[in-house]
Amino acid sequence: MGLFFFLPLVLVFIISFLTRGTYGGFEWTWSLANYGTLLDPLYLWIYGRSFVLATATTAVCLVLGYPLAYYISRAPSRWQPIWLVLVMIPFWTNFLVRTYAWIFILRTEGLMNTLLSELGLISEPIEILYTNIAVLIGLVYGYLPFMVLPLYAAIERLDPLLVDAAADLYAPGWSRFWRVILPLTKPGVIAGCLLVFIPSVGAFITPDLLGGAKTMMVGNLIQHEYLVVRDWPFGSAVSFVLMAIVLLGAMTYFKVDKRGLQRL
Amino acid sequence: MRKRKLGLLSASLGNLLFLYLPIGVLVFFSFNDSKLSAVWQGFSLRWYRALLSDESLLTAVQNSLVVGVVSTCIATILGVSAAVCMERLSLTRQRIIEGAMVFPLVIPEIMMGVALMLLFVMVKWPLGLMTITIGHAAMNLPLVMVILRARLRKLDPQLEEAARDLGATAWQAFRRVTLPLLMPAVVGAVLMAFTVSLDDFIVAFFTTGPGSTTLPLKVYSMVKSGVSPEINSLSAILVLVSMGLIGVSLMIQRRPVTQTPTERFPHTGGT
Numbered sequence: 001m002g003l004f005f006f007l008p009l010v011l012v013f014i015i016s017f018l019t020r021g022t023y024g025g026f027e028w029t030w031s032l033a034n035y036g037t038l039l040d041p042l043y044l045w046i047y048g049r050s051f052v053l054a055t056a057t058t059a060v061c062l063v064l065g066y067p068l069a070y071y072i073s074r075a076p077s078r079w080q081p082i083w084l085v086l087v088m089i090p091f092w093t094n095f096l097v098r099t100y101a102w103i104f105i106l107r108t109e110g111l112m113n114t115l116l117s118e119l120g121l122i123s124e125p126i127e128i129l130y131t132n133i134a135v136l137i138g139l140v141y142g143y144l145p146f147m148v149l150p151l152y153a154a155i156e157r158l159d160p161l162l163v164d165a166a167a168d169l170y171a172p173g174w175s176r177f178w179r180v181i182l183p184l185t186k187p188g189v190i191a192g193c194l195l196v197f198i199p200s201v202g203a204f205i206t207p208d209l210l211g212g213a214k215t216m217m218v219g220n221l222i223q224h225e226y227l228v229v230r231d232w233p234f235g236s237a238v239s240f241v242l243m244a245i246v247l248l249g250a251m252t253y254f255k256v257d258k259r260g261l262q263r264l
Numbered sequence: 265m266r267k268r269k270l271g272l273l274s275a276s277l278g279n280l281l282f283l284y285l286p287i288g289v290l291v292f293f294s295f296n297d298s299k300l301s302a303v304w305q306g307f308s309l310r311w312y313r314a315l316l317s318d319e320s321l322l323t324a325v326q327n328s329l330v331v332g333v334v335s336t337c338i339a340t341i342l343g344v345s346a347a348v349c350m351e352r353l354s355l356t357r358q359r360i361i362e363g364a365m366v367f368p369l370v371i372p373e374i375m376m377g378v379a380l381m382l383l384f385v386m387v388k389w390p391l392g393l394m395t396i397t398i399g400h401a402a403m404n405l406p407l408v409m410v411i412l413r414a415r416l417r418k419l420d421p422q423l424e425e426a427a428r429d430l431g432a433t434a435w436q437a438f439r440r441v442t443l444p445l446l447m448p449a450v451v452g453a454v455l456m457a458f459t460v461s462l463d464d465f466i467v468a469f470f471t472t473g474p475g476s477t478t479l480p481l482k483v484y485s486m487v488k489s490g491v492s493p494e495i496n497s498l499s500a501i502l503v504l505v506s507m508g509l510i511g512v513s514l515m516i517q518r519r520p521v522t523q524t525p526t527e528r529f530p531h532t533g534g535t
Binding site: 006007008009011012015064065067068070071072074083085086087088089090092093094095096097098099100101102103104105107110111114141144145148173198199201202203204205209219222223226227232235236239242243246247250 | 268271272273275276279280282283284286287289290293303364370372374375376378380381382383386459463466469480483484487488491495496499502503506507509510514
């Protein structure tokens with residue numbers, strides 16, 4: 001594992017400080033130029049977009065996933081595993097297939113536009129595919145189960161008597177949620193947010209298939225630099241910065257919730 | 265109270281609809297007789313027949329299966345032995361390794377892909393099925409270890425000690441006591457690793473060479489070249505296969521986690 005996991009990562013780190021060779025590859029000339037190039041607004045935009053899209057994905061997943069997780073954890077215990085398996089099945093379906101499904105639905109001659117124009121609701125097709133919205137839909141669709149499962153685990157442990165107590169003390173519904181339920185399930189919320197944010201920020205397939213040239217994310221930039229431009233040192237710098245961001249996030253999580261390690 | 269419950273239920277059903285509708289639509293339209301795939305024109309199996317006669321697709325399936333089986337074997341053997349050997353280490357060392365194990369599980373897959381590609385290119389290992397297999401084994405190793413460690417933590421170490429007290433050699437104690445108790449976790453890990461390998465696109469994408477296409481790589485190139493009913497039917501098959509795999513792994517994991525040795529001995533005694 002050390003050989004095939006940590007060694008390659010160290011390699012990425014080292015190469016990120018080298019210079020690109022004339023025919024791709026790299027030359028042993030040390031420099032910080034690759035990290036300097038990253039400060040170019042063009043690349044900062046790509047990082048910014050990834051960050052915004054990943055944050056939006058996380059937020060949407062949280063809003064969609066919380067009621068579902070809450071419902072499952074309060075369902076009769078006989079039904080809970082069934083609900084959980086239902087949430088898991090799409091997650092185990094090939095990611096490419098799930099992304100393709102949205103191309104099929106969203107494209108100009110796709111299912112949604114065909115249906116809407118048959119019904120006479122639109123006269124011109126809605127252009128959603130290859131925009132940020134399409135990427136957002138794809139990411140939410142792909143990572144929603146990552147949000148639901150940790151939320152479920154946290155809400156399940158919440159003692160319903162505490163909520164009842166708040167109700168007895170005349171706390172209205174919203175304040176019961178904000179002041180009792182949400183604070184007590186915070187570890188689950190944080191775990192879910194990180195589990196959605198990390199893969200979203202480094203996503204490659206979704207922006208590649210559902211996004212267009214204008215919706216490039218860090219994952220696409222890495223692929224582009226390595227396989228198209230063949231500028232490995234710069235590609236390495238891009239990926240190393242991404243990894244640093246992700247690891248920072250993960251470390252905050254493990255600080256907040258020490259038992260998170262065991263539950264993985 | 266009742267109104268809130270109804271709200272929750274409809275939100276949950278809405279979620280499920282969101283999760284299942286796209287897949288359902290794909291499966292439904294895979295039986296469509298039309299080339300213009302978004303309009304229903306009658307039932308047909310022609311796209312499934314077209315798939316079966318696609319040579320390159322069948323090769324890709326075969327490649328995926330070979331890569332899956334070999335990489336799962338490597339990851340399982342290394343992972344199980346590593347997880348068991350860790351028991352012998354001091355607690356602090358176990359903690360450190362466990363921390364390191366989580367690392368590969370949290371970094372983006374694309375990092376794993378490019379890092380492995382760089383390694384293979386640096387040591388001048390020609391990219392192909394071999395490198396994909398090694399890549400998948402590397403990706404699955406921490407996964408296998410995490411599953412095994414979780415089970416090991418629940419095992420009573422006294423069972424192995426008892427076997428040693430009764431005169432078993434270290435190997436006999438492992439083979440006849442520890443391994444049978446670990447079996448459900450091993451089977452779970454094998455299924456997990458195999459599924460991950462069959463599903464993986466990103467690592468394969470970066471570590472593949474000319475001519476070595478696995479199924480996800482093939483699906484990707486089909487999707488890239490445009491929407492076609494054939495992809496719908498291929499997707500439908502993949503959905504069914506993954507559902508089947510989950511079904512099997514659930515059935516295995518449904519077995520009680522803590523079995524008393526007396527329940528186990530009748531099976532192991534005879535071997």
